[in-house]
Amino acid sequence: MNQPSLPLLKVAGLTKRYGKYEALRGVDLEINAGEIVALMGPNGSGKSTLIKSIVGLVYPDRGSIQIAGHDARNGTVYRRVLGYMPQVARYPETLTVGELFRLLTELRRDCTEYDRELYDELRIESFEHKQLGMLSGGQRQRVSAALAFYFAPSVLLLDEPTAGLDPVSTETIKAKIRAEQQRGKAFLITTHSPQDAMELAHRLVYVYEGKIRIDAPLEAIMAVSASGSLMPAIAWYLQTQVER
Numbered sequence: 152m153n154q155p156s157l158p159l160l161k162v163a164g165l166t167k168r169y170g171k172y173e174a175l176r177g178v179d180l181e182i183n184a185g186e187i188v189a190l191m192g193p194n195g196s197g198k199s200t201l202i203k204s205i206v207g208l209v210y211p212d213r214g215s216i217q218i219a220g221h222d223a224r225n226g227t228v229y230r231r232v233l234g235y236m237p238q239v240a241r242y243p244e245t246l247t248v249g250e251l252f253r254l255l256t257e258l259r260r261d262c263t264e265y266d267r268e269l270y271d272e273l274r275i276e277s278f279e280h281k282q283l284g285m286l287s288g289g290q291r292q293r294v295s296a297a298l299a300f301y302f303a304p305s306v307l308l309l310d311e312p313t314a315g316l317d318p319v320s321t322e323t324i325k326a327k328i329r330a331e332q333q334r335g336k337a338f339l340i341t342t343h344s345p346q347d348a349m350e351l352a353h354r355l356v357y358v359y360e361g362k363i364r365i366d367a368p369l370e371a372i373m374a375v376s377a378s379g380s381l382m383p384a385i386a387w388y389l390q391t392q393v394e395r
């Protein structure tokens with residue numbers, strides 16, 4: 152069993168190459184129960200590759216990943232504790248939304264606890280008879296968000312959950328993240344939105360060219376800059392606090 156003090160997610164020395172290109176260059180990261188970590192960095196810096204490596208969609212070349220005490224290299228049991236919201240979701244186009252949820256519920260016989268809260272609050276029922284291929288971008292994203300939480304995981308990996316989403320759904324998802332953090336879940340959330348990071352996260356991890364350049368409490372980052380806004384604070388932190 153996990154003690155709350157043990158990291159729910161532990162990544163060490165993670166390296167990933169796509170051909171000659173090194174997308175991750177030795178990433179170390181730990182996230183504890185009840186912690187929300189914002190993962191930020193420019194496009195192409197390796198955020199999605201890191202998340203996909205943890206989920207098991209990308210095979211790292213080196214390094215280790217432990218999730219709730221399971222080594223990700225030993226079987227796939229660890230995936231049961233993971234909730235994943237991809238940046239771009241691919242679904243079977245001709246299935247309906249309702250069929251997708253039923254299918255995944257069938258496949259997840261191990262699961263005894265379901266969390267339908269986002270399904271209801273994001274009003275997915277209102278389009279559950281639609282085929283997945285016919286959904287608008289926002290509807291697709293709501294499906295992905297509801298699925299990430301649906302099997303009551305203890306570690307959630309959300310890849311740009313609010314990008315391009317309407318404000319009401321965005322607030323609904325943020326409230327859900329906060330509520331589940333209170334229940335001790337661990338979050339790694341990719342975002343380009345300083346507002347989302349400031350509102351949700353305790354810690355900020357900033358990646359650049361496949362390396363973590365900042366891993367610090369948001370307060371500490373904000374404290375080094377007088378600007379009061381996050382992006383200038385990150386830039387200033389990189390210049391003044393990070394050893395090269």
Ligand code: ADP
Binds near residue numbers: 195198200
């Ligand atoms: P981010 O999510 O931070 O925008 P990604 O992790 O998606 O970045 O990508 C990191 C780098 O790896 C980029 O240069 C991207 O082009 C490259 N990359 C990502 N996926 C693949 C892939 N399947 N094959 C080759 N290169 C890839």
Ligand code: MG
Binds near residue numbers: 198199238310
């Ligand atoms: Mg990405």
